[in-house]
Amino acid sequence: MSAIVPETQTRVLNLVQAVNEALDLALERDPRVLLFGEDVGRMGGVFRASDGLQAKYGEHRVFDTPLAESGIVGYGIGLALAGMRPVAEIQFAGFLYPALDQILSHLGRYRHRTRGRYSIPMVIRAPYGGGVHTPEQHADSPEAVLCHVPGVKVVIPSSPERAKGLLLSAIEDPDPVFFLEAIKLYRGVKAEVPEGYYTLPLGKARIVREGEAASLFCYGGMVEVCQKAAEVAAREGVELEVVDLESLTPLDTETIVGSVQKTGRAVVVYEAMRTGGFGAEVAARIAEEAIDFLQAPILRVAGWDAPYPPFSAVEHYYRPDAKRVLEAVRKVLRH
Numbered sequence: 001m002s003a004i005v006p007e008t009q010t011r012v013l014n015l016v017q018a019v020n021e022a023l024d025l026a027l028e029r030d031p032r033v034l035l036f037g038e039d040v041g042r043m044g045g046v047f048r049a050s051d052g053l054q055a056k057y058g059e060h061r062v063f064d065t066p067l068a069e070s071g072i073v074g075y076g077i078g079l080a081l082a083g084m085r086p087v088a089e090i091q092f093a094g095f096l097y098p099a100l101d102q103i104l105s106h107l108g109r110y111r112h113r114t115r116g117r118y119s120i121p122m123v124i125r126a127p128y129g130g131g132v133h134t135p136e137q138h139a140d141s142p143e144a145v146l147c148h149v150p151g152v153k154v155v156i157p158s159s160p161e162r163a164k165g166l167l168l169s170a171i172e173d174p175d176p177v178f179f180l181e182a183i184k185l186y187r188g189v190k191a192e193v194p195e196g197y198y199t200l201p202l203g204k205a206r207i208v209r210e211g212e213a214a215s216l217f218c219y220g221g222m223v224e225v226c227q228k229a230a231e232v233a234a235r236e237g238v239e240l241e242v243v244d245l246e247s248l249t250p251l252d253t254e255t256i257v258g259s260v261q262k263t264g265r266a267v268v269v270y271e272a273m274r275t276g277g278f279g280a281e282v283a284a285r286i287a288e289e290a291i292d293f294l295q296a297p298i299l300r301v302a303g304w305d306a307p308y309p310p311f312s313a314v315e316h317y318y319r320p321d322a323k324r325v326l327e328a329v330r331k332v333l334r335h
Helices: 015-029 053-057 070-082 095-107 144-146 160-172 222-235 253-263 277-295 322-335
Strands: 012-013 034-038 062-064 084-091 123-128 152-157 176-181 190-194 206-209 216-218 240-244 247-249 267-272 299-303
Touching: 012 015, 012 034, 012 070, 012 160, 015 034, 015 053, 015 084, 015 160, 015 176, 015 247, 034 070, 053 062, 062 123, 070 084, 070 095, 123 160, 144 152, 144 176, 144 277, 152 160, 160 176, 160 190, 176 299, 206 222, 206 253, 216 222, 216 253, 222 240, 222 322, 240 253, 253 277, 267 322, 277 299, 299 322
Parallel strands: 034 062, 034 084, 084 123, 123 176, 152 176, 216 240, 216 267, 267 299
Antiparallel strands: 012 190, 152 247, 206 240
16 A cells, blocks of 8 residues: 655545545556446436546446446456456445345455455445435445454545545555445535545544543544534533544554543444444443543444434434534533
8 A cells, every 4th residue: 555645735625526536546547446336427426426537537447337236246346356446336325235245245255265365455435324314225324234244444534635545545455445425524524635646544543633531432424523512612621532433444442542541531423323333342442441541431422223314304313413422521521
């Protein structure tokens, strides 16, 4: 994997533009890279993440597929075994379920199955999460299911500049990577993004705000929520540490434990259903490796154990917000 190269020139991009730029650079740099999925070619994807790429690189490298998620993933596995670098788009992460047989039975197992003779250098991109009043299954957050698959990586960026560098790293990686992009952030955040080709390391968390009172562990769309909560808390004289996990598999346990050792309190925030969500894994790691430093129970702020409400004006009751995060923070501080 190539190292990140600092760039003096930057441009302000939103997250979907940063993803588009990363795909463009990868296609230009490596003729083995192929991009495919439902409506990614002529239409440029439902969120326009691949806009203009088919016209630039041709239908043999950027192309549409049938509405068959199992076929999309299976086709990518075959391409990767044949020496290509496939990037498959699943239109929404909630549509992944028909492909679970390919994912669970094949995608992460080939390196083990062939004793290292073959690997699957494949990226599966998918928008996930809520916040924009989508229909049923369009706002699902299935990251915990994917993290339970051996042999794959799961990466979820929280900003445009991180998305670009992490996606390029994922495409370079010799093993399969799920790259989930928060729908709420696609056009909801903008940032200065370095021009040119650069990568960011997978498997590393980052502290986006330093604090001493409590640690907020989050990823993807919840990083923005936790930052807002931290800003409100700061006005009350409480400095919260916000840790963007960024990579769920592999998980940067060292950074998590280091933050808990400093603050003594932990709140884990994610928008998937509470029970069995990835936040439970984070809480378990903290309990196993940092329990002696805890001054209060680990709390989770998550979605409810019910399907995400489709087309709903009550969506904000399901998706965690800064108010719910602050309620959890006040609870651990009172303990």
